[in-house]
Structure formats: structure tokens, C-alpha cells
Amino acid sequence: MRALSLIVLLLAFAIPVAGCGDDDDDGGSGGADTSASTTKTEDGGGGATSGGGGETLKISADPGGALKFDKSSLTAKAGKVTIEMDNPSDLPHAVEIEGNGVEVAGDTVMKDGVSKATAELKPGDYDFYCPVGNHRDAGMEGTLTVK
Numbered sequence: 001m002r003a004l005s006l007i008v009l010l011l012a013f014a015i016p017v018a019g020c021g022d023d024d025d026d027g028g029s030g031g032a033d034t035s036a037s038t039t040k041t042e043d044g045g046g047g048a049t050s051g052g053g054g055e056t057l058k059i060s061a062d063p064g065g066a067l068k069f070d071k072s073s074l075t076a077k078a079g080k081v082t083i084e085m086d087n088p089s090d091l092p093h094a095v096e097i098e099g100n101g102v103e104v105a106g107d108t109v110m111k112d113g114v115s116k117a118t119a120e121l122k123p124g125d126y127d128f129y130c131p132v133g134n135h136r137d138a139g140m141e142g143t144l145t146v147k
């Protein structure tokens with residue numbers, strides 16, 4: 001009897017964990033290591049308690065090919081923040097968030113691509129910019145204020 005109720009308990013526990021795993025499915029990037037999947041389960045639990053979601057700020061590179069974004073200042077609430085940059089131009093661009101010990105870069109994307117940088121941010125001032133070539137120096141940057 002005891003062993004049976006233990007199994008029922010384990011099953012009840014396993015179902016919500018599996019549901020969580022479907023959310024951020026980036027498996028396959030590493031090897032088929034069993035210790036890696038154990039770590040991932042723990043991460044999933046932590047993410048669930050923090051509420052998930054977060055805030056997404058959308059910006060765009062200049063469609064005419066100028067080295068600038070369509071916004072030079074952004075504001076977000078503290079927590080998980082994503083900057084999502086559309087690239088309608090013929091130049092490669094990316095978006096990067098930097099400041100207060102954080103440095104996260106999105107993929108460099110070509111025309112019609114979307115670059116995303118996501119970071120857990122505390123209140124403070126951050127920079128966002130394009131890390132491609134000299135784009136930042138040329139003016140492809142702005143300020144992200146987190147409150």
C-alpha cells in the first residue's frame with residue numbers, strides 16, 4: 001500500500017514539471033546527457049515561480065540603412081526584459097543590452113530578420129546598441145531605463 005501511494009505522488013509531481021519543460025524547449029543544443037536534463041528541470045521550477053513572461057520592448061533598425069534605431073530611449077519595469085529589434089534594412093544588425101554587469105547580445109540578422117536580447121534587469125540605466133561593426137559609434141544606440 002505504501003509503495004503504491006508513493007508512485008501516485010511521484011506521478012502527480014511529474015506532470016506539472018513536464019508541462020513546464022514544453023515552455024522553453026531548446027533541447028538538443030547539448031549532448032544527450034542525463035545530468036543536463038536534471039539541471040534543466042530545476043531551472044524550469046525557478047522560472048515558474050518568477051512568473052515568466054516579462055516585458056518585451058520593440059524597436060526597429062532604420063529601413064533606409066541609416067545607422068540608428070527608431071527609438072533612442074526605452075523604459076521597462078525591473079525583471080525579465082526583452083528587446084526585440086526588427087531589421088527592415090539591407091544591412092546586418094543586432095541588438096545588445098549592456099550595463100550594471102549585464103551584457104546580452106541577440107543574433108545578428110539580415111533583412112527582415114528579428115534580433116532579440118533578453119536579460120533579468122534590476123532598476124538602473126542600461127545601454128542598448130547594435131554590436132555590428134562600427135554601428136554603435138555611428139549612432140545605433142540608446143538608453144534603457146529600468147524602474
Ligand SMILES: [Cu+2]
Nearest residue numbers: 093130132135
Ligand atoms: Cu547595426
